[in-house]
Amino acid sequence: MAQPVQTSTGAPAPGGHGGGFPPFDSHSFGSQLVFFAIAFGVLYVLMSRFALPRVAGILEARHKSVENDIEAAAKMKAETDAAIAAYEKALMEAKGRAQTIAGETRDRLAAETDAKRKKLESELAQKLTDAEKTIAASKAAAMANVAQIAGDAAEAIIKQVTGEAAPRATVDAAVAKAV
Amino acid sequence: MADPIHQFELKTIATVGHIGNMPIVLTQSSVYMIGAVLAITLFILLGTSGRRLVPSRFQSMVELSYEFVAGTVRSSAGTEGMKFFPLVFSLFMFILILNLIGMVPYSFTVTSHIIITFALAAIVILTVIIYGFMAHGTHFLGLFVPSGVPAWLLPLMVAIEVISFVSRPISLSVRLFANMLAGHIALKIFAGFVPALLAAGAWGLLAPLPLALTIALTALEMLVAVLQAYVFATLTSIYLNDALHPGH
Numbered sequence: 471m472a473q474p475v476q477t478s479t480g481a482p483a484p485g486g487h488g489g490g491f492p493p494f495d496s497h498s499f500g501s502q503l504v505f506f507a508i509a510f511g512v513l514y515v516l517m518s519r520f521a522l523p524r525v526a527g528i529l530e531a532r533h534k535s536v537e538n539d540i541e542a543a544a545k546m547k548a549e550t551d552a553a554i555a556a557y558e559k560a561l562m563e564a565k566g567r568a569q570t571i572a573g574e575t576r577d578r579l580a581a582e583t584d585a586k587r588k589k590l591e592s593e594l595a596q597k598l599t600d601a602e603k604t605i606a607a608s609k610a611a612a613m614a615n616v617a618q619i620a621g622d623a624a625e626a627i628i629k630q631v632t633g634e635a636a637p638r639a640t641v642d643a644a645v646a647k648a649v
Numbered sequence: 650m651a652d653p654i655h656q657f658e659l660k661t662i663a664t665v666g667h668i669g670n671m672p673i674v675l676t677q678s679s680v681y682m683i684g685a686v687l688a689i690t691l692f693i694l695l696g697t698s699g700r701r702l703v704p705s706r707f708q709s710m711v712e713l714s715y716e717f718v719a720g721t722v723r724s725s726a727g728t729e730g731m732k733f734f735p736l737v738f739s740l741f742m743f744i745l746i747l748n749l750i751g752m753v754p755y756s757f758t759v760t761s762h763i764i765i766t767f768a769l770a771a772i773v774i775l776t777v778i779i780y781g782f783m784a785h786g787t788h789f790l791g792l793f794v795p796s797g798v799p800a801w802l803l804p805l806m807v808a809i810e811v812i813s814f815v816s817r818p819i820s821l822s823v824r825l826f827a828n829m830l831a832g833h834i835a836l837k838i839f840a841g842f843v844p845a846l847l848a849a850g851a852w853g854l855l856a857p858l859p860l861a862l863t864i865a866l867t868a869l870e871m872l873v874a875v876l877q878a879y880v881f882a883t884l885t886s887i888y889l890n891d892a893l894h895p896g897h
Contacts, residue, residue, distance in 0.1 A: 492657040492762070493830060499764045500671045502659075505679035506768050513686040513743055518735035521693040525715045528700055528708075535702055 620645045653837040657761055657830070681759045685746045714742065718882060725886030726893060733889045736776060740769060741882040748829060748874035752867070760877075761829040763822060770822035773885045781892040792895040821884055828877050832870045839863045 492498070621642045628636045659676040666673045696711030704712055718738045722730050744760060751758025759765055781789035793810040794803065842859035846852045 491654060492659060493826070494763065495659075498659050498674070498676070498762075500668065501674040501676065502678060502762060502764050503768055504668070504673050505675065505682055506765055509679070509682035509686050510739065510743060510768075510772070513689060514735065514739045516686070516690045517693075517739045517742075521690060521697075522715070522735055522738060524697050524700075525693065525711060528697055528704075529712065529715070531700075532702055 617642070617645060620648075653834045653841065656757070656833060656837060659762075677757050678759050678762065678765075681747065681750060681757050682765075685743060685750060685759070688750075689742045689746055718742075721879070721882050722886045722889075725883060726890040729893050730886060730889055733776070733886075736772075737882050737885050737889070740773070740885055741878050744769065744825065744881050745875060745878035748878055749871075751829065751833065752871060752874055758829050758833055760825055761833055763826045766822040766826040767818070769825070769881070770818040773821065773888055774818040777888050777892040780889075781895060784892070785895050789892070789895045792891055817884075817888060821881065825877050825881055828873055832866075832873055836863060836866050836870060839866060 621638070624645050625636065625638065625641050628641065659674075659678055661674050661676055662680065663675045664672050665675050693711050696707045699705060699708055701708055715738070718741050719731070719734060721741075722734050722737050726733065747759040750756055751760065778789075781792070785791075793807050793814065795806050795810065798806050839859045840863045843856050843863070846856040846859065
């Protein structure tokens with residue numbers, strides 16, 4: 471144990487460095503190459519078959535997961551945008567409808583008021599004309615009475631002054647002429 | 650003073666058999682390699698055992714190393730290069746863990762042996778060549794023929810391209826090997842000054858200087874350990890890009 475590698479014969483091979491400088495000792499090359507081939511071969515197989523696919527799988531899974539998350543976020547954002555757009559549209563429609571309804575109501579109420587007012591005005595006009603007619607009739611009646619009274623008064627006055635009765639028809643004509 | 654080369658010696662644990670005349674020896678280096686493989690595997694499997702959507706700190710470390718290497722591959726070799734991701738990841742983690750284990754005092758640095766780093770580089774270059782020919786056939790040779798070069802210059806350019814291609818495994822392996830080797834030798838030498846000065850009477854007053862330097866060097870070597878693993882992974886990705894797209 472713990473001795474420099476020697477060939478079985480112990481003699482330096484031609485061209486070899488004897489045991490001078492270990493890295494250049496060609497006697498050890500064969501053994502080193504054999505174990506290097508085994509070690510590196512095993513390492514390569516382990517890496518390419520098991521270790522690296524495993525790491526790649528983990529990285530791939532993470533990549534996918536992040537991508538999915540981003541995709542989901544984008545989808546949610548699109549949904550939110552659509553919802554906002556729908557809300558705004560509904561709001562606009564509602565506003566429009568409200569305005570229409572308000573306008574209609576206003577028009578309807580205005581028309582009703584107008585109709586009522588017209589009806590009232592016509593009724594008032596009717597009443598006014600009726601009243602005017604009544605007044606005219608009363609006035610005519612009053613005027614007739616006035617002529618009668620004036621006639622009577624005139625007849626009485628003539629009777630007092632002259633002492634004799636004047637014919638009623640002449641008195642009435644004279645009164646009518648005076649009034 | 651302690652021998653700075655001693656730390657690179659391989660220590661036999663058991664002789665497991667022979668290939669022809671050559672004994673196959675289990676050394677501490679082999680044990681470190683097997684330990685590193687186990688450590689890497691456990692790191693990832695335990696770290697991801699929760700399979701959490703929101704990772705724990707441990708799982709975060711695993712994911713961080715995964716995404717770091719994946720980013721390196723993707724930036725150098727494109728999305729197509731991801732088919733080589735397990736290879737680059739294995740190389741990166743293997744080198745990184747062995748470099749870092751080597752920073753533990755009294756431990757052994759597997760990547761300070763040129764044969765290991767060369768084997769790592771050979772895996773890369775053989776992958777490039779084999780995949781290049783399998784995917785593109787003879788078109789792969791277009792790698793050595795830069796487009797838009799005058800005909801009389803082509804032989805020279807092809808020669809340069811071939812030399813640059815051949816030197817890739819060498820530079821790749823020597824860069825890692827030399828960095829680890831030199832760093833550990835420097836560390837050992839400066840650390841060795843501390844007891845040597847302490848043992849030399851009045852000179853002992855100077856002992857804090859190499860100690861401070863050793864601490865600073867340790868920090869630097871930690872950086873080198875990580876950086877070299879990263880450089881290896883990046884260059885591997887760049888070379889693999891050539892296999893994917895051989896046209897210049």
